[in-house]
Amino acid sequence: MKKEINEQELDFSQLKDDQTLEEQVQDLKKQHLELKKSVKHKKYKRVRLSRSIAGDVILFVILFAFALFSAYPLVFAICNAFKPLDELFIFPPKLFPRHFTINNFIDLFNLMSNSRIPISRYFLNTIWITLAGTIGHVLLASLCAYPLAKHKFVGKKVLNQLIVYSLMFSTAVTSIPIYMIISGLHLLDTQWAIIIPSWGYTLGLFLMRQFMTNIPDDLLEAARIDGANEFTIFWKIVMPMVKPAWLTLIILLFQQLWGTDGGNYIFTENLKPLSYALSQIVAGGIARTGTAAAVTVIMLIIPITVFVINQSKMLETMASSGIK
Amino acid sequence: MNKKYTLKKANKQTLQVVVNKYEKRVKKSSLSTKKANFKKALKRSRVSYAMMAPYLIIFLTFTIIPVIMSFALSFTNYDMLQAPKFIGLDNYVNLFLHDEVFLIALKNTLILAVITGPLSYIMAFLFAWLINELPHKLRGLMTLIFYAPSISGNAYLIWQLLFSSDRYGYINSFLLNLGIINEPIYWLSTPAYALPILIIVQLWLSLGVSFLSFRAGLQTVDRTLYEAAAIDGIRNRWQELWYVTLPQMKSQLLFGAVMQITNSLGIGMVSISLFGMPSTEYSAHTIVTHLLDFGSTNSTRLEMGYASAIAVILFLMMMASNLIIQKLIKRVGS
Numbered sequence: 001m002k003k004e005i006n007e008q009e010l011d012f013s014q015l016k017d018d019q020t021l022e023e024q025v026q027d028l029k030k031q032h033l034e035l036k037k038s039v040k041h042k043k044y045k046r047v048r049l050s051r052s053i054a055g056d057v058i059l060f061v062i063l064f065a066f067a068l069f070s071a072y073p074l075v076f077a078i079c080n081a082f083k084p085l086d087e088l089f090i091f092p093p094k095l096f097p098r099h100f101t102i103n104n105f106i107d108l109f110n111l112m113s114n115s116r117i118p119i120s121r122y123f124l125n126t127i128w129i130t131l132a133g134t135i136g137h138v139l140l141a142s143l144c145a146y147p148l149a150k151h152k153f154v155g156k157k158v159l160n161q162l163i164v165y166s167l168m169f170s171t172a173v174t175s176i177p178i179y180m181i182i183s184g185l186h187l188l189d190t191q192w193a194i195i196i197p198s199w200g201y202t203l204g205l206f207l208m209r210q211f212m213t214n215i216p217d218d219l220l221e222a223a224r225i226d227g228a229n230e231f232t233i234f235w236k237i238v239m240p241m242v243k244p245a246w247l248t249l250i251i252l253l254f255q256q257l258w259g260t261d262g263g264n265y266i267f268t269e270n271l272k273p274l275s276y277a278l279s280q281i282v283a284g285g286i287a288r289t290g291t292a293a294a295v296t297v298i299m300l301i302i303p304i305t306v307f308v309i310n311q312s313k314m315l316e317t318m319a320s321s322g323i324k
Numbered sequence: 325m326n327k328k329y330t331l332k333k334a335n336k337q338t339l340q341v342v343v344n345k346y347e348k349r350v351k352k353s354s355l356s357t358k359k360a361n362f363k364k365a366l367k368r369s370r371v372s373y374a375m376m377a378p379y380l381i382i383f384l385t386f387t388i389i390p391v392i393m394s395f396a397l398s399f400t401n402y403d404m405l406q407a408p409k410f411i412g413l414d415n416y417v418n419l420f421l422h423d424e425v426f427l428i429a430l431k432n433t434l435i436l437a438v439i440t441g442p443l444s445y446i447m448a449f450l451f452a453w454l455i456n457e458l459p460h461k462l463r464g465l466m467t468l469i470f471y472a473p474s475i476s477g478n479a480y481l482i483w484q485l486l487f488s489s490d491r492y493g494y495i496n497s498f499l500l501n502l503g504i505i506n507e508p509i510y511w512l513s514t515p516a517y518a519l520p521i522l523i524i525v526q527l528w529l530s531l532g533v534s535f536l537s538f539r540a541g542l543q544t545v546d547r548t549l550y551e552a553a554a555i556d557g558i559r560n561r562w563q564e565l566w567y568v569t570l571p572q573m574k575s576q577l578l579f580g581a582v583m584q585i586t587n588s589l590g591i592g593m594v595s596i597s598l599f600g601m602p603s604t605e606y607s608a609h610t611i612v613t614h615l616l617d618f619g620s621t622n623s624t625r626l627e628m629g630y631a632s633a634i635a636v637i638l639f640l641m642m643m644a645s646n647l648i649i650q651k652l653i654k655r656v657g658s
Contacts, residue, residue, distance in 0.1 A: 052561075067469050143379065162388070299478065322573075
């Protein structure tokens with residue numbers, strides 16, 4: 001577009017000889033403006049994209065069918081949680097409760113408060129693990145992502161490759177050595193056994209690094225000229241700019257840590273997280289079907305709420321998630 | 325005459341020696357300057373290294389070193405009580421020649437990966453693409469609906485209720501009502517149904533991070549490109565998808581592929597919680613469940629060397645399929 005304008009500008013043949021220089025300049029300016037307008041007009045004129053109605057209908061029927069498939073089990077779980085026990089076992093089963101009740105939640109609460117260790121203990125454990133893991137990860141990962149994205153140093157390429165490659169294998173592969181390492185570090189049977197490994201979550205670092213590459217270099221350079229050191233730049237300029245990315249990291253890590261049940265690493269009962277306690281209740285058999293549904297709803301509602309609140313930020317981060 | 329000649333020759337030789345000496349010196353000094361430069365470079369970026377150190381230490385301890393340890397342990401016999409004993413390739417030989425259950429697990433994993441991998445990948449892209457064409461207000465809701473299963477922790481246990489074996493199980497009662505079946509089917513304990521059910525549940529769970537990445541990537545594709553394409557004679561949405569959208573999204577497509585491949589080869593926990601351990605006739609046994617059977621501290625076997633060999637095979641499968649798929653995706657749109 002710019003080229004077009006310049007060529008037109010240079011077209012002096014239209015100009016008359018008897019015009020003064022100023023007039024010529026004025027004329028050129030006018031020409032330029034007009035051209036600019038026409039170009040702008042062209043740019044914003046909507047072209048109808050090729051869409052057939054039949055195609056629209058078929059594709060969106062597919063979309064909504066799968067939306068039903070996707071949502072049904074979750075709606076089913078939520079509805080079950082609000083059904084009285086007798087309604088859970090009627091034949092044929094109904095999706096929506098006829099007599100709405102919150103008894104299941106009350107039962108759950110009673111069960112938990114009667115147990116040897118109060119529910120608040122498990123709850124606090126989960127909150128501590130989730131908070132410590134999430135905050136630690138966001139801090140360490142963004143501190144590491146900043147040089148990886150914006151500094152030049154020996155070994156940068158190798159590190160970046162290493163991170164992309166380690167996205168390619170799941171934790172199942174490394175579970176045995178990790179157990180040995182945790183036991184070697186004397187972290188077994190402490191909550192740190194879950195918190196510290198979660199700080200090294202690779203996907204979080206990867207997303208943060210990708211997002212940080214979008215920060216303009218000029219801004220950082222200007223700060224350097226003003227005499228700011230790298231840590232100040234990181235804390236005062238980079239961190240506020242990558243807010244969407246750390247919200248995303250929080251969501252991703254939150255989802256993992258919220259559902260953790262301590263696995264093989266925690267044996268002491270009063271160190272165990274909520275998810276473990278709830279799974280013990282669910283294991284109680286048919287009589288606990290109602291409470292089990294209530295448990296599912298509790299475990300499900302919090303990650304979903306966190307996601308709903310931050311959806312747009314998360315999408316903003318994901319836009320730069322690509323591997324080049 | 326002769327004397328002069330030899331003298332000249334000698335001079336030439338000594339000259340050559342001197343030249344060689346100098347050349348060596350120059351080389352040496354350039355090497356040392358290179359070394360010095362390298363050291364300087366390291367020193368100059370010591371702030372960068374300091375900033376990365378905390379994360380990298382944890383990353384190395386819990387990601388890189390475990391992989392190396394897995395490789396090392398896979399050549400040993402180790403039960404966590406006595407020191408590992410080197411046994412060469414015995415673990416691998418046993419896996420492929422004497423462990424029939426492993427072959428079942430391998431077969432199941434491959435079936436699951438070949439079906440759920442591509443299918444979930446296509447689903448993630450297709451739905452992200454369709455959602456992108458919806459009116460703005462609907463987009464957020466639809467994204468939530470598709471993404472919710474993968475974030476809701478162990479909500480997949482609901483499928484246990486849906487596939488419950490008595491007549492109260494949702495699917496049984498539905499089919500009984502329609503008169504398709506006469507008595508309830510034991511969904512979760514009949515070997516023939518294990519893999520199909522696992523595939524359904526896995527697909528339900530699979531619209532995760534890659535789906536979000538696609539959703540976000542589609543939003544950033546330049547609108548004017550579509551308009552230009554329409555003028556250039558792109559006639560329908562499929563051409564538009566192939567020639568405009570996909571090439572613009574290559575990097576997200578690569579990222580999504582990595583995520584989906586890793587997930588579909590790593591199926592295991594879902595199988596254990598739906599079908600139990602071991603599942604009837606190992607019908608839902610995968611490499612991951614086989615690994616946990618030998619290597620988890622809850623299992624009675626504690627054959628860590630053998631389990632590490634299983635882990636190494638899984639690792640190699642994940643890396644190999646990732647690298648192949650990446651090569652394929654780089655050709656998209658050309």
